[in-house]
Amino acid sequence: MQRKIIPLAPRRASAWMMFLLIVALLIQACAPAAPSAPGTESAAPEAAPAGPVVNALGKEMPPDAAPLDQQVLIYPYSGWRTFTTIDFFQAVYERADALTDLLSDSLVRLDKNFQVNPGAATEWSVDESGLVWTFKLDPNLMWNDGTPVTADDYVATFRYGADPTHAWDFSWYYQGVIKNWTQAVNGEVPVEEIGVRAVDAHTLEFTTEMPAPYLPAMLLYSAPLQKKALETHGGLYNSNPATSVSSGPYKLVEWTKDQRLVYEINPDYKGTNIPYIQRLVVVAIGQPSQLLPAYEANEIDFVWGSGTLSPADLQLIENDPELSAQYHPHYGDFRTYYFAFDVSKPPFDNLLVRQAFAHVLDRDTILANIVKRQGIPAYSFLMPGFPASNSEAFKDTYPYDVEKARQLLAEAGYPNGEGFPKLVMKLRAEGPTPVAVAQAYASALKENLGIEVEVSNMDFKAYMDELNAKPTQVQFTLISYGMDYLDPSNMLGVFLSGGRHPWSNAEYDRLVKEASSFTGDPAERTRMFQEAEKILVEDAAFVFVYHQTPGDLIKPYLKGPALEPDNNGVAAWHWPGFSTFSDLLSGVYITKDVVNYRQPPQ
Amino acid sequence: MARYVLGRLVGVLVVFLIVSVVIFLLMHAIPGGPYNEDKVPLSAEAKANYLRKYGLDRPLWEQYLLYMGNALRGDFGVPFQSPTETVAGLIARTWPVSASIGVLALLVALPLGLLLGTLAAARQNTWVDYLTSATATLGITVPNFVVAVWLVLLFAVQFKWLPTGGWGQWQHYVMPVAALALAPMALTARYTRTSILEVLRSDYVRTARAKGLSERQIMVRHVLRNAMIPLLTILAPQIPNLITGTIFIESIFRVPGLGKFFVTSILARDYPMIMALMLLVAVVWSLVYLVTDILYTVVDPRVRLEKSRT
Numbered sequence: 001m002q003r004k005i006i007p008l009a010p011r012r013a014s015a016w017m018m019f020l021l022i023v024a025l026l027i028q029a030c031a032p033a034a035p036s037a038p039g040t041e042s043a044a045p046e047a048a049p050a051g052p053v054v055n056a057l058g059k060e061m062p063p064d065a066a067p068l069d070q071q072v073l074i075y076p077y078s079g080w081r082t083f084t085t086i087d088f089f090q091a092v093y094e095r096a097d098a099l100t101d102l103l104s105d106s107l108v109r110l111d112k113n114f115q116v117n118p119g120a121a122t123e124w125s126v127d128e129s130g131l132v133w134t135f136k137l138d139p140n141l142m143w144n145d146g147t148p149v150t151a152d153d154y155v156a157t158f159r160y161g162a163d164p165t166h167a168w169d170f171s172w173y174y175q176g177v178i179k180n181w182t183q184a185v186n187g188e189v190p191v192e193e194i195g196v197r198a199v200d201a202h203t204l205e206f207t208t209e210m211p212a213p214y215l216p217a218m219l220l221y222s223a224p225l226q227k228k229a230l231e232t233h234g235g236l237y238n239s240n241p242a243t244s245v246s247s248g249p250y251k252l253v254e255w256t257k258d259q260r261l262v263y264e265i266n267p268d269y270k271g272t273n274i275p276y277i278q279r280l281v282v283v284a285i286g287q288p289s290q291l292l293p294a295y296e297a298n299e300i301d302f303v304w305g306s307g308t309l310s311p312a313d314l315q316l317i318e319n320d321p322e323l324s325a326q327y328h329p330h331y332g333d334f335r336t337y338y339f340a341f342d343v344s345k346p347p348f349d350n351l352l353v354r355q356a357f358a359h360v361l362d363r364d365t366i367l368a369n370i371v372k373r374q375g376i377p378a379y380s381f382l383m384p385g386f387p388a389s390n391s392e393a394f395k396d397t398y399p400y401d402v403e404k405a406r407q408l409l410a411e412a413g414y415p416n417g418e419g420f421p422k423l424v425m426k427l428r429a430e431g432p433t434p435v436a437v438a439q440a441y442a443s444a445l446k447e448n449l450g451i452e453v454e455v456s457n458m459d460f461k462a463y464m465d466e467l468n469a470k471p472t473q474v475q476f477t478l479i480s481y482g483m484d485y486l487d488p489s490n491m492l493g494v495f496l497s498g499g500r501h502p503w504s505n506a507e508y509d510r511l512v513k514e515a516s517s518f519t520g521d522p523a524e525r526t527r528m529f530q531e532a533e534k535i536l537v538e539d540a541a542f543v544f545v546y547h548q549t550p551g552d553l554i555k556p557y558l559k560g561p562a563l564e565p566d567n568n569g570v571a572a573w574h575w576p577g578f579s580t581f582s583d584l585l586s587g588v589y590i591t592k593d594v595v596n597y598r599q600p601p602q
Numbered sequence: 603m604a605r606y607v608l609g610r611l612v613g614v615l616v617v618f619l620i621v622s623v624v625i626f627l628l629m630h631a632i633p634g635g636p637y638n639e640d641k642v643p644l645s646a647e648a649k650a651n652y653l654r655k656y657g658l659d660r661p662l663w664e665q666y667l668l669y670m671g672n673a674l675r676g677d678f679g680v681p682f683q684s685p686t687e688t689v690a691g692l693i694a695r696t697w698p699v700s701a702s703i704g705v706l707a708l709l710v711a712l713p714l715g716l717l718l719g720t721l722a723a724a725r726q727n728t729w730v731d732y733l734t735s736a737t738a739t740l741g742i743t744v745p746n747f748v749v750a751v752w753l754v755l756l757f758a759v760q761f762k763w764l765p766t767g768g769w770g771q772w773q774h775y776v777m778p779v780a781a782l783a784l785a786p787m788a789l790t791a792r793y794t795r796t797s798i799l800e801v802l803r804s805d806y807v808r809t810a811r812a813k814g815l816s817e818r819q820i821m822v823r824h825v826l827r828n829a830m831i832p833l834l835t836i837l838a839p840q841i842p843n844l845i846t847g848t849i850f851i852e853s854i855f856r857v858p859g860l861g862k863f864f865v866t867s868i869l870a871r872d873y874p875m876i877m878a879l880m881l882l883v884a885v886v887w888s889l890v891y892l893v894t895d896i897l898y899t900v901v902d903p904r905v906r907l908e909k910s911r912t
Contacts, residue, residue, distance in 0.1 A: 079856055081866060082684045093638040094683075165655070167648035169638035187647035239686045257684065258696070258858035259769055285767070286853025286862065289751070293759050294766045461634025461871060468643045500642075 056267045057249075059274045064559070066590045071278040073558075073590070075099050075578070076291055076300045079284030082258055088221050089161050090235045092170040098304060099282045101579040102263060103238055103246040104149070105271045106223040107135055107204075108216055110582050112566045112574045114486050116217050119580065120149070120224075120271065121204070130211030130519050131179075135219075137202040140270040143226055143247045151198035156227035159184075159191040160235060170221070173484060177218065179207040211517045213525075214487035220581050221484075223248070248580050249275045259284050273580060276560065276589035280578075288431075292316065295553055296323075298597045301590075302558070302573070305374070306332050306550030307431050314372055317553070329373055329551035330572035333482030334383045334491070337375075337434060339425075339441065339543040342475045344502040347420060352412035354540035358398035359405035360448050361441060361543055370436045375546035380537050381481075381491060383547035385568060388488040388529040394537045402448045409449055417450025425453050425476045428467075429460040437545060438478045472502055480548070488529040489516035495536055503541040508532050557594040562587025607892065614888040618881065625880045626666050629873055636682040636871040656682070658873075669877060679874035683866060689878045693860065697882075700847030700859030703775060707782035707844055712837075715787040719794025720826070726799065734791055741788025747850035750781040754854065767856030778855040782848065786840045793836050797829035804828075830901045838894040842886045 053061040055068055065071070077083075077098040085091050086100040095101075105120035121135040141149035161168050162184040175182045179195030195207030208215060229237040229245050237243040244252040249269050254262035261282040265275060283300060285291055288308040295303050303309065305327075309317070317323045339357070341348035348354060363377040379397065382389040406416075414420040423445075425438055435457055442453035453476070458466075466473035481500075484490050492512045497504035515528035536542065552573045554563070562584040565571040576582050637644055637652045644652070653659040657668060672679065678689035687695070722734035757777065758766040768774050801807060802825060810820045847861030860879075867875035898905040 079858075080853060080862060081870075082681075082863075084683070084685055091638065093640045164645065164647040165651045167637060167644055167652040167655075169640065169644070171645065171648060172642035182645075185645045185648060187645075187651075236686055256858075257687070258862075259856075283768075284856060284858070286856055290754065290766060290854055290856070293754050297758050297762060297766045299766055299768075459634075459869065460640075461869070462632070464639055464643075465633040468639065 055276060055278060056265050057269055057274050059276060061276060062560075062589060064591045064593075065276065066557070066592050066594050068278055070594055071276060071590050072281060073277045073279070073578070073588075074281045074283060074299065074301050076285045076294065076303065077261070077282050078288075079258060079286035085236060085239055086252070086261070087225060087235070087238050088170070088223055089157050089168070089225055090238075091168070094169070096261060096282065099261065099263070099280055099578055101223045101581060102250040102280075102585075103244065103248040103252065104153075104223045104225070105138075105141065105248055105273065105580050106221065107154075107219045108222070109273065109580065110220065110486075110574075110576065112562055112564075112584070112587075114574075116220070116486075117583070119273070120222075124216060126213075126215075130213070130517075131208050133206040133208070133215055134199070135204040135206070137204060138271060139202045141247050142268060142270050143245050144251060144266055144268040145228075145245050147226075147228065148201070149224070149247045150201045151204040152201075153224040153227045154204050154222065155196050155198050156230055157222075157224040158194060158196040160225065160230060162191050162194050166235065173221065174218075177208055177212050177215070179209050211519050213519050214485065214489050214516070217485045217487050218490075220576070223580055247271070249273055249585060250280060273583060273586045275586050289313075292553075295555075298555075301555045303553040304550070304573075304577075305329075305552045306335075306548065309374075309551070309553075310432050311370065311372070311436065314374065314551075317551075318372075323553065326553050326556060327373075327551045328554055328572040329549045330570050330574055331383065331385050332548050332550040333575050334386045334486075335480050335482035335548040336378050336381050336383060336491075337437065337478060337480045337545045337548065338378070338381070339545065340474075340477050340479060340501050340503075341541055342472055342502055343541045344471060345475070347412070347414070348475070348541075350412050351540065352408045353414070354543075355398065356405040356408035356412065356449060357445070358540045358543045359401045359408065360444055361398075361545065362400045362444060363545060364400070366437055366440050367546060370440060371433060371546050373549070373551055374433060375548050378544035378547045380533055380544055381495075381542070382488060382529075382533060386483070386488070386491065387486060388526045388533070390530045390533060393530075394534075397537050398540065398543070405449060420449075420451050422452040423454070423476050425455050425478060426463060426466065426474050427455065427457040427478055428463040430457055430478070434478055434480070441478070441545075467500070478545070482548075487516075488512075488526075488533075492529060492532055492536070495542070501541070503539070505535055505539060508535045511535070555594075555597065557591045557597060558588055559591050560588035603896075607896075610888075610892050610895075614884075614892075617888070618884055621880060621884055622670065622877065623666070625877065626669070627662070629868070629871070629876050630662055630665075632868070632871065634871055636873065656873075669874075673877070673881070678878045681867075681875045682872040683863075683870050683875065689874050692863075692875070693878060693882065696858060696860040696863070697847070699769070699857060700852065700861055701845045703778045703782060703851075703857060703859070704841075704844035704847070706775060706779045708786065708841065710779060711783040711785075711787035712790060714783075715790025716794050718787070718791040720798060722791065722795040723798035723802070731795075734795070738788040738792045741784045742792070744784075745850075746781045746785055746848070747854060749784055750777065750851055750854045753777045753781055767854065769856065769858050774855070774857070778851050778857055781851055781855075782844060786837065786844070789836060789840070790833065793833050794829060797832045798825055801825045801828045827901055831898065834894055834897055834901065838890055841890050842883065846883060846886055 053068065055061060075098055077096050083096040084094045086096055088095065088101050107119050107121040108116050109119040111117055120138055120141060122138050124133060124135045126133045137151060143149060160166055161171060162181050164185055164187045171185045175185065180189055180193045183189040184191045184194050197205045199205050206215060225235065226245050229243065233243045238252060239255065241252050241254060246266050249266055249271065250263040251266040253264050254260065263280040265278050285294060289310065291303045291308055292313050294300050317327050341354060343349055367375060367377055379394040380391055384391045409417065425442060427435060427438055438455045442455050445451045445453050481491065481494050494500050495503060495508065496512060497509050511528055511532035515525050515532065518525045518528060554573060563571055574584060578585055637649060650659065657665060681687065681689050681692050684692055718734045722731040725731055754766050754777065757764045764773050764776055807820060807824055810824050847859040849861040849865055851857065852859045852861035863875055864879055867879060
């Protein structure tokens, strides 16, 4: 299905840009030398103090870095919603959708190769049973009210997460992993009994339900709230600069609801994730369609591509060499889009029907015409680059083969689609790209198999209600899942019995559960996960379409080690982005080039 | 007159009551709730706690009475979308923003529309008329959010004269006000032209001419005043929409107004906000209609609001 995209208006701004640039340069050349701001590099060499510039945290700035007062990152967040928090443990889905989790250090953090490195924890170990983990905290960490960061802060934070009166939207995450977490969330035991304990001020102990070799990776989400502030002001204390307290690299200085969030470097930060950038301004942009114009007008430095850039935007970027060079696709959160069937009822309880559906999916055409650079074809669930991914092996399991599909459908008792019920494919408030993919597949089903499919893009909450209903009310859907932490136990856990979909396979369950807790040879563990994924693919209860490779727009004046190519040669703003969950935070700065794009701040 | 106004106000209260019951039942009938179950459903215990916290576990009639009781005392609750403020506080923060661009748009649209319409009527079937009519048709048919996107591309991206959006400086008003003003201006121009032409052909204008009044006197005293009546009918319903915020314009230009809450409150199942917005809209509409009806008597002495006593 070819979608023709007509740009709204010509966008050739380069001539104007050149003109303005020349004017700007002339003005600059004529103007008397401005006195340099305090703390910035002086223009006159004889006045300049010897040695490189260092920022408020004593970090040496690279030679091509802009002066400190221009180390300002201007980043968009969705102005459509009114966010309530910037803390993971308060609410994951009511959290601002960019530049959050900056006010305390997570126990671990990721680098651009998704390696788990020490964060607030300097080291960790697990006992022989594989159940008790000990994390040593960095004793230097301080809150900016002068009190030390202790294991008690972490314990209080985890108890808050498990507290059923808090009803945390991410409480499912540690269920079945941290001891007694599930029982606490269900109100069966007090939160004091969860397996998170302070051994001493700087030693934190986790006890798990079963061996969980992935616990350190999972503890990416462990940026603590301050116990004192939590008790005095409640979980929303960071929503107001007056009650906000930080032990992280930044502190909150302004939050004007629906408009702007502003952070400044925290001069009292004692941790190891030391940033270059002095100030972060997060601007609320209400319409995703306005991100590209704001970016082109140099009002923002970055556009987060996942789900925000429309097919029309992508076309514009593709046609513009300048924008094209600033477009950086990456793995995102290793998100996979897949069609899912309710296998508990006819007609999808029949494997032949599902196989027919699998064979009729033409991934190449869909990718070339709709998804374009925002994805790569998916033959299985785990995206290439994700641990245990085995994508190539599944390439020929259900290749695009219309004849085969017709034959299978006839065998199942529906020759030419006769007698096949009319279907409704429900979507979860999806953006333009998945909707177009769903429609393309629907027309392929109609054209090749004679099956009528109506695509219905639903309201988010109404969809989730129907999906989660037991029995589910979603018979046929296109949906996605993105990882929470970098281990197959997370992604493959989605398909365990009693989970998101009605599909249930005892052998799959056994393999995934055993592999998850397997502490032996990692290669053997990988093999077990791959065996499980084989069952998943072959049973065709899910037809995998594409892995999302969101592309971000990054202004060329953003530079630094974090943006250099990773081990796979991908140079991008890697997941999980600019927060204490990642060392991206300390690996990016603004170059002197910035003056060619925007005015220095007043 | 006072009696009439009082009677109308009582009627408004009855309408409020009916509307509030209907909205209350409707919003609770939508599937899903204000809690977040984006990835995995909450535990039964957590969900029960959440519902208990906001009184959502009680029977609907009890929730309704509780809400109305609190509302009468001026307590409209806490918006689920923004629990660090109150519903009243949120509206006090965002409504003036929406109202300011709405009122500015009206102040631009009305005089301009009147002027263009009068000019077009006075110069009927000349290029002035055609140009005005063409502009007016465009203004009515092209939705304001399309105009808004054009404005951004032209003035912000291409010429870089104005910021693409934002709030706090005078530059931020220009494009939203222009985009909002276009349709009411076009509407005003069209209706002004039509009514003036109609009035110009009426008997009393011919009589006025026969009396030897100057064209200017005829225009001001007879034509414009009478031409106002249909205009009032057309323009009044524009006002509530303009001053309570428009979602597209506000989200495109990053105006931190009330507009988006009309949609996000429903998406988030933010029951207290939905109720408050419903009441707000009902108040504004009722008042605008009441004022319009009173204004009819001012522009047209033949209109009587009370039953004649004969």
